[in-house]
Amino acid sequence: MGTSHDLIVIGAGPAGLVAAWRAAQRGFKVTLLERADHVGGMGASVEVAGIRCDQGSHRLDRATPEGLLRDLRTLMGDDLQLRTRSSRIRVGDQWLSLPLRVDEVARRLPASLLARIAKDSTTMSFRRGSEESYASVVQSRVGPALYESVYGPLAQKQWGMPGENISAEQAYRQSARLSAWKVAGRAVGRLRRKKQQTASGYYYPRNGFGELVEALANAAVDSGVDIRLEAEVDRVRVYEDEVEVGTQDGDVVTGGLVFSTLPLPVLARISRPAPSLTSIESAARLRYRAMLLVYVVHEGGRWSRYDSHDIPDPRTPVLRISEPANYRDNPADPDDHSVLCAEIPCSMTDEVWGLDDESLADLVDETLGLTGLPSVNRVHVETRRLGQVYPIYRLGYENDLAEVDAWARMIRRIVTLGRQGLFIFDNVHQALLMAYDAVDAIRDDGRFDRYAWTVARERFSRS
Helix, strand or coil: CCCCECEEEECCCHHHHHHHHHHHHCCCCEEEECCCCCCCHHHCEEEECCEEEECCCCCEECCCCHHHHHHHHHHHHHHEEEECCCEEEEECCEEEEECCCHHHHHHHCCHHHHHHHHHHHHCHHHCCCCCCEHHHHHHHHHCHHHHHHHHHHHHHHHHCCCHHHEEHHHHHCCHHHHHHHHHHHHHHHCCCCCCCCCCCCEEEECCCCHHHHHHHHHHHHHCCCEEECCCCEEEEEECCCCEEEEECCCCEEEECCEEECCCHHHHHHHEECCCCHHHHHHHHCCCEEEEEEEEEEEECCCCCCCCEEECCCCCCCCCEEECHHHHCCCCCCCCCEEEEEEEEEECCCCHHHHCCHHHHHHHHHHHHHHHCCCCCCEEEEEEEEEEEEEECCECCHHHHHHHHHHHHHHCCCEEECHHHHHCCCCCHHHHHHHHHHHHHCECCCCCECHHHHHHHHHHHHHC
16 A cells, blocks of 8 residues: 555444454554553553453453464463353343252242243244334344343333333344343243253453453553554544544544445444435434442452353442452452452443442442342442443434444445444454454455455354
8 A cells, every 4th residue: 555554443342452463464554543541442441440341241251262272272372261151131120040950949939930941832833923123023032021121121121211112123132141031931831850061161361351452452552553542533534545534632644445444324424425315314313321330349258159240130320240250260360359240231321320429339239139149348439431431222222323333344444343333242252253354355556355254243143
């Protein structure tokens, strides 16, 4: 290419870091622009009371393909640990292990709920409801009893609207969890009492999930990537032979190709030539759910033996409580205190968004009491606010996304990828694999193979 950079990557989240690293390995001149003062995006870790904590609950799925795992092990060595999952979910007034165990479901759930689950499982094959919404799909898969006690409350809490107003697409993305409940329901219906052993696990770095993105960033720098932090992109202008990317502090970077992990609505707002009015209106309707993270320091050793607790209970806005130190085996973690991370999905206009730290810690205390979890010996609390976390798959979002995505696909020299860039909420390993495919689609002469990238995107859409 005849421009100053072969590739400009916008956003230093996991997908952006991998794309920059892989492209540099192929010999391309790469600059990566990140608005924050650190790399990793939501995948970065923060330190609270001397303990590395994630921004929410992150894991690297055990289904991660071996080729990707091999590359990550090369970067991280033994620090990438295979861990056994020790999660729980609150159903009614009982805590159940995740993944579900049939014997535990049958033993712990109330007889009335078990009877409804068993009845739903016997009529599952005869249920022919519509599949127009999240609610209708989930009820057709697992039955009304489990929808009302688990999935309906979770949907309301996570996306801020009832399942009847959420696209069926979101249910299809939860097929693994739905299948687990379906198996459990059928087993209960047939009164299978023998213990079920379910293989489960995940990969997790010894020093918090942020160690993974830090390793990717180091590898990128070692390969020649110019990573520029505190460089918030506020304009992207496409010319015939190059793309010009400008930042708020006045810097201008030119390149032959841009990989953007910006949220699609943001890219539509700052791009020139601008999209059509129809595309701009569609982009404005693509919304995200925000997230409050409340870190509570517990004095007196570990608070529990579980890595996370999922909480469908509608009486509290807390969706999940995790204990970061339980995700890993790290002798450096202190013995005399621990940290809890409470996740609260919300809108930035919700009252909870404006609460101070101590009020949010009190809310966590109330959640512990409501759900039968141990009390916390609180000695410190701090919070973080993330503005764009969950894409909201409301009914009809597909039409708006198709309109904006069609515009983005037609822009020469710009490729959108990653969770935000494609308005998806997939596992980390899928975002990493997507970045691999994007770089593989760059030809040796620097031109981008749109056919190869389209095939890769279609494959991901079906996974």
